[in-house]
Amino acid sequence: MLTNAPRGTKDMLPSEAHKWHYIEEAYRVHCARYGFKEMRTPVFEHTELFTRGVGDTTDIVQKEMYTWTQADRSLTLRPEGTSPVVRAFVEHKLYAEPQPSKFYYDIPCFRYEKPQSGRLREFHQVGAEVFGTNNMMADSDVIALAYDFINQLGIKDIELQINSIGCPVCRENYKDALRNFLKPVYEQLCDTCKDRYERNPMRILDCKSPVDQELIKGAPTMLEYLCEECETAFTDLKKNLDAMEIQYVVNPGIVRGLDYYTKTAFEFITTSIGAQGTVCGGGRYDHLSEELGGPPIPGVGFGMGKERLLLLMEANGIKIPEPEGADAFIAVMGDAAKEFGLKLMGILRREGFAVEMDCMARNLKGQFKYADRLAVRNTIIIGEDELKAGVVAIRNMKQSEQRMVPFDQIVEALKK
RNA sequence: GUGGAUGUAGUCAAGUGGUUAAGACAACGGGUUGUGGCUCCGUCAUGCGUGGGUUCGAAUCCCAUCAUCCACCCCA
Numbered sequence: 001m002l003t004n005a006p007r008g009t010k011d012m013l014p015s016e017a018h019k020w021h022y023i024e025e026a027y028r029v030h031c032a033r034y035g036f037k038e039m040r041t042p043v044f045e046h047t048e049l050f051t052r053g054v055g056d057t058t059d060i061v062q063k064e065m066y067t068w069t070q071a072d073r074s075l076t077l078r079p080e081g082t083s084p085v086v087r088a089f090v091e092h093k094l095y096a097e098p099q100p101s102k103f104y105y106d107i108p109c110f111r112y113e114k115p116q117s118g119r120l121r122e123f124h125q126v127g128a129e130v131f132g133t134n135n136m137m138a139d140s141d142v143i144a145l146a147y148d149f150i151n152q153l154g155i156k157d158i159e160l161q162i163n164s165i166g167c168p169v170c171r172e173n174y175k176d177a178l179r180n181f182l183k184p185v186y187e188q189l190c191d192t193c194k195d196r197y198e199r200n201p202m203r204i205l206d207c208k209s210p211v212d213q214e215l216i217k218g219a220p221t222m223l224e225y226l227c228e229e230c231e232t233a234f235t236d237l238k239k240n241l242d243a244m245e246i247q248y249v250v251n252p253g254i255v256r257g258l259d260y261y262t263k264t265a266f267e268f269i270t271t272s273i274g275a276q277g278t279v280c281g282g283g284r285y286d287h288l289s290e291e292l293g294g295p296p297i298p299g300v301g302f303g304m305g306k307e308r309l310l311l312l313m314e315a316n317g318i319k320i321p322e323p324e325g326a327d328a329f330i331a332v333m334g335d336a337a338k339e340f341g342l343k344l345m346g347i348l349r350r351e352g353f354a355v356e357m358d359c360m361a362r363n364l365k366g367q368f369k370y371a372d373r374l375a376v377r378n379t380i381i382i383g384e385d386e387l388k389a390g391v392v393a394i395r396n397m398k399q400s401e402q403r404m405v406p407f408d409q410i411v412e413a414l415k416k
Numbered sequence: 417g418u419g420g421a422u423g424u425a426g427u428c429a430a431g432u433g434g435u436u437a438a439g440a441c442a443a444c445g446g447g448u449u450g451u452g453g454c455u456c457c458g459u460c461a462u463g464c465g466u467g468g469g470u471u472c473g474a475a476u477c478c479c480a481u482c483a484u485c486c487a488c489c490c491c492a
Contacts (some may be wrong), residue, residue, distance in 0.1 A: 004482095004483070004484095007483080007484090031428075058490090059489080059490050059491080060490080063417080064490080080491090080492085082488095109492075111490090111491080111492095112490090113490070114417080114488095115484090115485085116485080116487065116488095117486065118487080118492080119491075119492085123491095123492065125492050126492095129463080140481090195489095203490090214417090256491095257452090257490065258491090259492060267492095273486085274486080276492080278491065280492070281492060282492095287484085302492090303491095303492050304492065305491090305492030307492080308492060331450090334449060348492085359467080360444095363449080364450050364451060365446095365451065366444095366446095366452095367451085367452090368451050368452040368453090369451095369452055369453085370450095370452085373452090373453095379451080381450075381451070383450060393451090395451075395452090397452070397453085402451085408458065
């Protein structure tokens with residue numbers, strides 16, 4: 001037990017670190033290009049932020065939150081990224097800045113779920129949010145950010161699916177219509193769908209049961225029930241995406257699982273990483289701020305799972321560059337040489353070189369073997385003879401070429 | 417929460433009741449005291465996830481338990 005990480009968590013080992021650095025750095029640079037600024041919020045928040053924001057009937061709030069009480073305050077490890085950013089935005093009155101506000105983040109999130117491929121209890125996501133405008137320019141901006149990022153990484157087999165889930169008014173009308181449609185066949189629905197019928201009937205639309213898929217045929221879609229405002233918004237969004245040449249398909253089955261979503265809903269979906277194929281999901285949330293007791297501030301954003309992103313890059317055969325070996329390894333023979341080597345290592349490191357020495361008192365052959373394993377570019381050899389002559393031997397490990405270099409020219413020699 | 421699969425060294429793995437648990441890779445040491453990647457030699461599980469049980473005898477059979485993986489649900 002003591003030597004096992006808790007279920008659903010993963011250690012990030014040095015052999016994997018460069019992959020994470022790669023996508024994190026790519027995301028930072030990408031967001032800067034689109035005018036998004038980083039926001040960092042605490043790992044935990046007051047529990048109520050999520051019960052109110054995400055919605056207290058959702059699975060996330062009902063059974064997936066890590067919650068504890070300390071000093072009479074109920075606190076929760078954040079299960080998602082949007083509510084905290086909205087909270088911070090309101091708390092620091094950032095609406096006083098030029099609008100809209102555009103944020104990105106790169107965070108761990110926590111949900112108590114049963115782990116499977118692409119789903120962990122501690123998972124990591126990058127995301128982005130735009131606050132302060134109803135205009136579909138914001139929605140298309142956010143979608144473009146995700147779309148271009150995914151493309152830029154070289155990912156191919158993924159599809160952007162969009163939908164509108166309307167505002168609270170037209171959505172309720174639609175849910176009623178959907179229930180009316182399904183009422184005659186209620187008894188034939190699968191057990192989970194019977195459960196969904198009251199709680200979240202829109203979920204029935206993408207049920208995997210073939211029986212249910214038959215029953216659903218001909219059901220009304222959300223898009224037929226949009227009010228004028230939502231209808232116009234969805235049309236605007238599609239126009240913007242078309243203008244930006246972003247490929248998408250409209251899927252009326254896209255339903256977001258968090259209560260705060262309104263109008264725009266979208267997902268980037270793949271079939272090549274197992275059952276958890278939603279790599280990125282997001283949408284608009286026009287009433288979240290008010291729900292949290294803040295001023296009315298519309299917003300739109302997405303979250304993108306880094307673990308899923310890496311799985312997909314792997315599945316697509318995308319090679320992430322391996323880190324390079326050190327510039328130099330200093331191999332020494334004898335105590336005097338070791339002392340000189342230590343001094344030289346300090347000098348070279350201060351010059352900005354990556355330099356290593358053996359820490360296991362290996363003989364020369366062992367030191368070479370080790371240097372080879374580390375894939376260093378050069379090995380600097382120091383022994384009695386070199387010390388006497390005031391030189392070191394520098395061996396280029398890739399080309400197996402070796403030459404003598406005077407002490408005062410070592411730095412120059414390594415720069416080549 | 418429900419269902420399915422799997423657990424033998426750092427990794428991949430042979431082994432399905434009978435003497436000291438194959439093999440490969442990795443790691444470490446060495447091939448006569450100053451040169452790596454190739455090659456050769458050596459070392460590396462009183463132990464088969466853990467705890468019980470059956471048996472003269474268990475990695476192999478039974479029970480329990482834990483862990484991992486996959487799927488449902490749900491979501492990133």
